[in-house]
Amino acid sequence: MNRHLAEDNLLAAIDLGSNSFHLAIARLDHGEVRRVDSLSEKVQLGAGFDKDKNLTPEAQARALACLARFAQRLQSIPLKRLRIVATNALRQANNAANLIEQAERILKKRIEIVAGREEARLIYLGVSHTLADEGRRLVVDIGGGSTEFIIGENFNPLETESLQMGCVAYTQRFFADGSINAKALERAIMAARQEVMAIATAYRHLGWQSVVGSSGTIKATRQIMVQQGWASPEGYITKDGLKQVKERILQAKHVSELNLLGLKEDRRAILPAGFAIIQAVFDELGLETMNYSDGALREGVLYDMLGRFSHEDIRDRSAQALLARYHVDNAQAQRVATTADMLYQQVQQPLNLDDEDQDILRRAALLHEIGLAISHSSYHKHGAYLVQYSDVAGFSQADQEKLALLVGCHRRKIREEQKLQLIKSGGLSMFYVSVLLRLAVLLHHSRSADPLPVIHLHSDGLDFILQFPDDWLVNHPLTQADLEEEIDYLSAWGICLTVK
Template identity: 60%
Template sequence: MSDFLIDEELLAAIDMGSNSFHLAIARVDHGEVKKVASMSEKVQLAAGLDENKNLTEAAQQRGLACLARFVGRLSAVQPNRLRIVATNALRQAKNGHEFIQKAAEILPKPIEIIAGREEARLIYLGVSHTMENSGRRLVIDIGGGSTELIIGEEFEPIHTESLQMGCVAYTKAFFAEGEINHKSFDKAVFAARKELSTIANTYKNAGWDTVVGSSGTIKACRQITVNMGWSNAQENLTREGLEKLKDKLLKYKHVSEMDFDGLKEDRRAVLPAGIAILYAVFDILDIDKLVYSDGALREGVMYDLLGRFQHEDIRDRSVQALMGRYNADPKQAERVVKTAQHLFEGVAAELKLTSDDSDLLRRAAYLHEIGLAISHGGYHRHGAYLLQHSDIPGFSQIDQNHLSHLVAHHRRKLRQDDKIDVNKVGGHKLMHLCLLLRLAVLVNHSRSDQMLPAIELSVQNAQQWQLSVSGDAKQWPLLVAELHDEQVQFKNWDIELKIHSEQFVD
């Protein structure tokens, strides 16, 4: 992977939303992402969640067919310049792994299931890069399964939240047969108000200068009010216009009767639920008017990807923030990182490890001691739990799962069951990274920059590793003893670790 993108190179993002799937392809022009092609399809993945939160076969097939069509447009985009993110529907689906496995046969890159607050951060990034940066803004994005609300300034989010209310989910709950009446609408508004009440005080106390809406529901509501003459002179969506839209909606008895000027057919079924959610947002947060932005999740994903190429990777900032929050020892972390990178370089080619694997190992090395903030006993398990369950900007759920396993297995005994779990999550690569981190931590047990031997790691094959320790092994009796113990742990994962020095040969 190159270190940076030159102008005119392509980037692409696939946003697998709960209502719609979107593909965006863009060129990088002087640091800006300029969209050159896009596709959108109403897949309604959230509508395919059954009563047990499993995706139905029909919903999976809709999604897979859409992704196959998207892939046909990606021939000019290199895989390392593509990101594929999935949101609330796959966060909720208990059998989501089945869909992801099927999709892996179609897609050139793995799907990243992102947490709600990460989705919110990326939405804000997309909006902020497509609007003039002036003052503090509140961004609202009503999706199919969730609604994201973000307060931020310029390109930095201050508050991010993802609430369990979306136009597809609320359609299933309150307008399932397409019928429209005051009772169903009021129930939907009440449910949305209940969700919003958890953040209302925090958000109103933080305050904002402007309110921005993005994505399909808000786009449709704003366009209808403009076409009906209910917007203001700047064609913003106002509280008065939304009130008129609600009153007009409630005159219909079924979605098939709606004749709003500008309403697209594929938005018809979910519009009542979307209006109910937006009405509750305006009410609870005391909003008078809202401007619309074309920027959304997929634009945010591409700007985030661009940042990774330009050495502005949010993931590295998140790692440093976690270290600070949990008071991890930065000097020890740097020692382990340096050793881990050295060991990685010695075996990367033979083990077919990539630069992405190197980044993962480096970040795990920085974070391997964060669990000490909870307790010394079993701190590796505490650290793993924190990495698995925290909201970490820039990381997908899969990324966090990989980091969690690396930290969980960097010390103590390795069992055959652990190997099976690690392989299930990340294959042989993740298993090898676990072992590299263990060696890097072990070599630095003295927590000192002095009196450390030079070490070299090589592999004859994936099952036979050799660690060479320079100089007289008698100078480091504790290290040699610990390496002996580590041979046993490697053997538990079916790898033979040989140790060689001038005074000691296995």
């Protein structure tokens, strides 16, 4: 299968951040992603929570209105070349599913809520592609609801972390009415220092040669320093420059008075909180200077998507890493994966399965025995837990949940509620993928290295007909017994399995 993306093809990424929503449209140019259009709006989703941690109707309306405008810019982009990621605000919102359902109707594309460390990985990917190689670097990205820290070399992150502090969240917490005073600023700095303290020792031990900041907060702070002459000769944020910014902030009694260098009103409102986080990072990590990069999450998403088109999918490397970490029998995993793909190829068209279904089937086949690292008893349940709650680079939370469902349903009795969960997570295709995985695992129950015979599978979605060569099942009575048992199991899901 060739998924290569031709030169000059457009691709797009949307970042649904806690402060701003960003759209980036880019063109592939000699292997590099060149941005050709962008749009950004301060939606401030992170400021739209009620006391029950639900996004208010007003916040949801702002988000959906913004996405409707984005949708107009995306009309020339094929859906397979669009990726949408959501971060802290939608990770935290109890009613996130409601907003996502409406947003997906507008954009006609699935939205991925990414975990904090996956967000950090994508940020590093975006930053590292916009800067020359400077050895090991520390990257800090201050968002509206969280701040990501990454140490990496070249394009490879070595350490990733996401802390619960952001410029919108801290504005709500320390500067809610817009008033500014020294006590509130110090409280904000100290709160941020307490967060950074948790990772400071490990990060300092790993070390770095350069420091890079991304995000609008760091960009605005650097802009102030450069125009006031407080930055380093190279245009970096410095410790001394931060002292000057702090003095200027404290000269104002309200954020409306922060008319620094033409900062927009919405940026002024979050400047004290953003400054507090930068100051805390400098203090706790012992920084002297910080460079700035325009690369950020959306650029990382674009490069990650490019990797998927170029058969350099980080998700496959992550699956292999899990295999190694939990000492999975790799030969058995590969046998099951090969058979699962063979079955997929035979029913892809009648069951309307696509490339994403093939990918998740392959990964579930590779990982189906991961739970044996805990116990043989109910290992499919242990495996589902490990897949769902491990940090797995490249996967959204929804993708991990899908993978965990497949691993958890790959053997033994199955319940009607599991069928409903599969369909809810990915439609009928997820349900069919689960059936294919169960059959592939069953056919290799003996763990024999001997190749299987030529097997034919036919299906219309309700009836699955599995055909073997004459006398093969007679000579393999254990497989025949397994299949007879599977006929009963699948009948609980409304599937009629016929074996010939």
